[in-house]
Amino acid sequence: MSTISETSRGLVAERLAEDLRDDILSGRLQPGARLGEVALAERFSVSRGPVRAALNLLSEAGIVTIVPNSGARVRELSRADARALYEVRAALEGEAAMLAASRANGETAARFAALLDQHASEVAAHPEGAYLQGAGDRDFHLVIARMAENPLLLRYLAGELYPQLSLLRVKHRNVTGRGAKALHEHKRIAEAIADGDAEVAGLLMRRHIRNSWTALEAQLSEHVGEGE
Amino acid sequence: MSTISETSRGLVAERLAEDLRDDILSGRLQPGARLGEVALAERFSVSRGPVRAALNLLSEAGIVTIVPNSGARVRELSRADARALYEVRAALEGEAAMLAASRANGETAARFAALLDQHASEVAAHPEGAYLQGAGDRDFHLVIARMAENPLLLRYLAGELYPQLSLLRVKHRNVTGRGAKALHEHKRIAEAIADGDAEVAGLLMRRHIRNSWTALEAQLSEHVGEGE
């Protein structure tokens, strides 16, 4: 059962990290699962050196916790972790929206319109709210993060916060059906960005993230007691 | 010349990272300096394994750049990097100020008053503006970051952004004498936090960081052409 990628370019450690990330975010490796170095090493037919490097990479992304002299495990996010995540996300995505607005040009409005039209059809096809967890929502936020033209901001969002959000949804699958509402909020944010209105774009984005957190928190409260 | 710490607790890699961080942030190792693994290994009398781990740690903190198959160097921050840094910092510290305000209690005002009184005397002792680069400014922002009670936010600020800011000041020593003005802004921010006024605290903090960036950018423009 060799799950190793066929791509041979790049460092071995990076391929391992890629494969492990897929396993974790797809739910094959559940939160709390032990990631023994020797087990991973013989599974991928490499030495423990690259395995350690890969685990460090995933630890940076926040989806693996390493405790010294004890080992690595798939990270389990507590509710406090989730709250902290959404607080930081609100700040960073708000900034991204502001920067995107300041960098908007003539084509921005059309590009957002095309993206959101596609998302609208996805929401129509899955009215029960698949939008929020699917590629649609992530796409929208990623486009804005890239528009900000800030490498550090993009790394934090795409490289750390988004993987952790995906990890959250491994446990609590099918986030509540906020699809239609979220899409509406997306449209307003896109308008503000296309208008070059940084102030409003940032405000709406922060509020949008806060709404998303409120919905998630309500859902977390439903199965109370399960996993601190 | 063994610069290794006397503290024997903890992992070897973490001690190395600590010592190297000191060397970098104190200016003993200047930006762009090569960090060869064998050289570091024999300097600290350890193997290359912990050295690699330590370099990865410092790479996470953003003060070392690692290019595969080529090696590690002390990071050189371009002006674009500095801009990105301050944009992210404004967002995160603004959020920290808002959260701190929401967590303020009866003792908050007194604690800030004591802190800022001490800073005022430091500014008076060094009117040319040592405050901004000294422990004073960093203290103020650290206190707020801790008040936010958000581990992720604290890690980003204290663990990554602040070391990079220190690295910026290694090259361009003695940031402009904004000490008095910065102290005044700090007072207003502290007041808003003590009042529990999250909205104003966040606004003032974002503006404060933006002012700090404007001052730094002006100074960077003076010696133009030196170091892209």
Next chain:
DNA sequence: GAGGATGAAATTGTCAACAATTAGCGAGAC
């Protein structure tokens, strides 16, 4: 029977040697 101390197995941390890639240098051809 419950709690704590002891010991063995397993796992992580560290080390030194080997393999592969890269960068620099010099020789040769155009």
Next chain:
DNA sequence: GTCTCGCTAATTGTTGACAATTTCATCCTC
């Protein structure tokens, strides 16, 4: 004289073995 090709030296990437720490099970004591 300049450009290109190839070689050498140095450095990083990887490997497998050894050392130290932790954890779990077992046994003894109270």
